[in-house]
Amino acid sequence: METKPAITDQTSPLDAQLCFALYSTSLAMNKLYRKILRKLGITYSQYLVLLILWEQDELTVTDIGDRLFLDSATLTPLLKRMEVQELIKRERSANDERQVIISLTKTGSAMKKQGLELPEAVLAASECTNRQAVEMSARLVGLRSSLNRNV
Template structure:
């Protein structure tokens, strides 16, 4: 039986029944969990994500990092500036295309990867689940994100 507009008016909207609220709460819990782990490294969570992207592939253009992380230049530029001031990255104009700025790890930034290894381990412990379960959760959320992005055009 199909719901009508009248049925919708009688439908109770409850906060705890909202998937988006559960995801929102989980995101905040992740941030609270990461914060004390990243502070000794001198990183915020968004800076940590940039560093992971650079540890995977050094020397990326700013645009590629922004696309990968879903960050616009207004958010990414000050974040990169702070990483540069901390000595973790260097910003340099691309030789072939002066309009592009490439971000490269410094020696200090590359070495930070070793110190950050304990962050992943600590998050794994905080999750309290195995690698397979964590991967299934991640894959489900990635699929959800893709469906939502598809739906909004």
């Protein structure tokens, strides 16, 4: 049987909120990534875009937005900054001018080795085992799916 943390009279209303636990954990995670990514000269959002492109290069803005749960109005300024940093190229699709294809530059591709080493540092900082992290991630993905179905 799964045990749940008891909410007592001493538990503050803020600390009893799942949303606050997720929010404050997200802040801590972003702070950790900011520290780790500083040496690469990229932000957490840029790292996420690079992760997607390292998996599959030459994707549309829509494809990237779908993976990151971001709309193009939010994603486009980020991609423009990445293009200025020469991490990616943005080109109109030859088949459909409404689509913009995002591809890695040599600089963006060269960061892959360092970028793919970051999860180890994050796992160490989390003080979780790999199994605990995988299980937690799966539960969070399930929670995200449930919330998205009910929005």
